[in-house]
Each structure stands twice: as structure tokens, then as C-alpha cells.
Amino acid sequence: MRSIRVPRPISAVVVFYVAAAALSAANAACAPPPGFRDTTHPVIAPSEQLVAHTEEILIDWPLSVVSDAMNKPLNQALRGSNSLPGVSGDFMLTKGPFGAPGSRHIVCLTDGGSVEEEALEREQSATSAHFRYIVWNYQTPKARPIAYGVGEFRSFEVDGSRTRVTWTYSFKLKEDVFPGNLGGLGRFLFRVGFLDRDYAAMMRGVLNGYKAGAEQLDNRSTTR
Numbered sequence: 213m214r215s216i217r218v219p220r221p222i223s224a225v226v227v228f229y230v231a232a233a234a235l236s237a238a239n240a241a242c243a244p245p246p247g248f249r250d251t252t253h254p255v256i257a258p259s260e261q262l263v264a265h266t267e268e269i270l271i272d273w274p275l276s277v278v279s280d281a282m283n284k285p286l287n288q289a290l291r292g293s294n295s296l297p298g299v300s301g302d303f304m305l306t307k308g309p310f311g312a313p314g315s316r317h318i319v320c321l322t323d324g325g326s327v328e329e330e331a332l333e334r335e336q337s338a339t340s341a342h343f344r345y346i347v348w349n350y351q352t353p354k355a356r357p358i359a360y361g362v363g364e365f366r367s368f369e370v371d372g373s374r375t376r377v378t379w380t381y382s383f384k385l386k387e388d389v390f391p392g393n394l395g396g397l398g399r400f401l402f403r404v405g406f407l408d409r410d411y412a413a414m415m416r417g418v419l420n421g422y423k424a425g426a427e428q429l430d431n432r433s434t435t436r
Contacts, residue, residue: 241300241301241320242300242301242302242303242318242319242320242326243303243318243320244303244318244326245318245326245351248318248349250305250316250328253328253330253346253348253360254346254348254359254360254384256346256360256362256384257384259382261384262362262382262383262384263382263383263385263399263402263403263407264380264381264382264383265380265381265403265407265408265411265412265415266378266379266380266381267378267379267412267415267416267419268376268377268378268379268419269376269377269416269419269420269422269423270370270374270375270376271374271375271376271377271422271423271426272373272374273373273374273375273426273427274369274372274373274374274375275338275339275340275341275367275368275369275375277375277426277429278367278375278377278422278426279341279367280425280426280429281422281423281425281426281428281429282367282377282422282425295354295410295413296354296410296411296414297321297322297323297325297352297354298321298322299319299320299321299322300320300321300322301319301320302317302318302319302320303317303318303320304316304317305317305318305328310329310331311331311334311343312331312334313331313332313333313334314330314331315330315331316328316329316330316331317329319347321352323352323353323354324352325350325351325352325353325354325355326349326351326352327347327348327349327350327351327352327355328347328348328349329345329346329347330345330346331343331344331345332344332345332346332362338369339368339369340366340367340368340369341365341366341367342364342365342366342367343364343365344362344363344364344365345362345363345364346360346361346362346363347360347361347362347363348360348361356389357385357386357389357390357391357392357402358383358384358385358386359383359384359385359386359392360383360384361381361382361383361384362381362382362383362384363379363380363381363382364379364380364381364382365377365378365379366378375426377419377422379415379418379419381407381411381415383402383407385398385399385402
């Protein structure tokens with residue numbers, strides 16, 4: 213983004229803009245799970261078969277400052293909670309850092325599980341940024357009903373001094389596991405029982421963390 217650095221998705225479980233690797237100490241402890249096979253990501257189903265939730269925040273700083281705030285290691289952005297695991301590190305499956313389309317890594321979680329994540333789209337300009345990614349191969353009890361998740365960040369600078377960040381997460385449920393085996397009813401139960409509650413709270417926490425980070429960065433620049 214400034215060249216504007218595109219923020220890192222949070223991968224969740226997930227989920228979250230992901231750009232650089234986690235701290236080296238955390239990465240050293242992150243490795244593929246036993247029996248791991250690196251395969252292509254799932255084909256993304258039509259939107260009517262997914263369960264989606266969107267959170268949005270308006271940050272009173274320009275896009276360049278917000279982008280810098282969003283470029284933090286995943287283990288700092290996703291710290292976990294009583295209901296969801298956080299991120300402990302990552303393991304690159306492709307060359308270079310995570311963020312460019314096609315880059316892929318394993319994200320290790322604080323409950324001992326992991327997920328696989330791939331960057332799908334990345335666009336940037338002086339006033340906007342877009343990042344889309346997919347998360348699958350969930351190895352954590354919290355994600356037992358989930359086949360895969362698709363995350364998308366869109367950031368737009370508003371009147372040169374504020375930035376609107378929108379984060380949408382869409383999940384495809386496994387059709388042979390509750391509640392996905394109930395079809396439309398199962399997607400509704402997943403939404404009201406998890407996505408609009410625990411996961412939405414995590415998403416809001418991440419976005420508020422970006423806002424606080426932007427304020428800290430701007431305060432540092434004005435005190436120099």
C-alpha cells in the first residue's frame with residue numbers, strides 16, 4: 213500500500229491481512245502436522261452455500277498509517293480467547309513471505325492445532341487495498357464442522373484522513389458433520405451459535421487492534 217503494504221489476513225481460526233512471517237522464535241516451533249499432505253485448496257462454492265459474517269471499522273488515520281498497523285505478526289493480531297485459539301507461529305510452504313497470490317503456509321494455533329492458508333488475490337493503490345485468502349485443512353477441535361473458510365479485507369481511504377476497513381469471513385461447512393448435515397438449517401445454527409457470536413467478537417477485536425496500532429504509530433511519528 214504506499215507503495216501500500218497490504219495488511220495481513222488474519223487467519224483465524226482463523227483468519228486473518230497476512231504479510232510477513234511470525235516472530236522467528238514462534239516459527240521455529242511451528243511445523244506441518246503428522247501425515248500432512250500439501251494439496252491444492254478446495255474449490256470455492258457459490259456464496260449461497262457459504263455462511264458469511266462482515267465486520268467494519270472506520271479508523272481516523274490515512275491508509276498508509278493503517279496499513280503499517282495491519283502489518284503485524286499473526287501471533288500479535290490473533291491472541292486467542294476463552295472460546296477460540298490464537299496463533300503461535302507459521303511454517304511457509306512456498307518461497308518468500310506470505311501475502312502474494314499463490315503463497316501458502318501452515319498457521320500453528322495455541323491449542324496445538326493448525327490450519328493451511330493460501331493468498332488468493334491482492335490488489336493495492338494509493339487509496340485502497342484488497343486481500344482475499346482461503347483457509348482449510350483445519351486441525352483443531354473448534355473447527356470440526358468447517359470444510360474451509362474464505363477471508364477478505366477491503367480498505368478504502370476516506371477524504372484523505374480516514375480509512376474504512378471491511379473484513380468478511382465466509383465458511384463452507386462439512387456436509388457429513390453436524391450442523392452442516394442439516395443443510396440450510398445447519399448453516400443458520402452455525403451462524404447464530406458461533407459465527408455471529410464468538411467469531412464476530414474475534415473479528416471486532418482484531419479490527420480494534422488495528423485501530424489502536426494506527427494511533428500508536430501516528431503518535432510515534434508526531435513526537436519525533
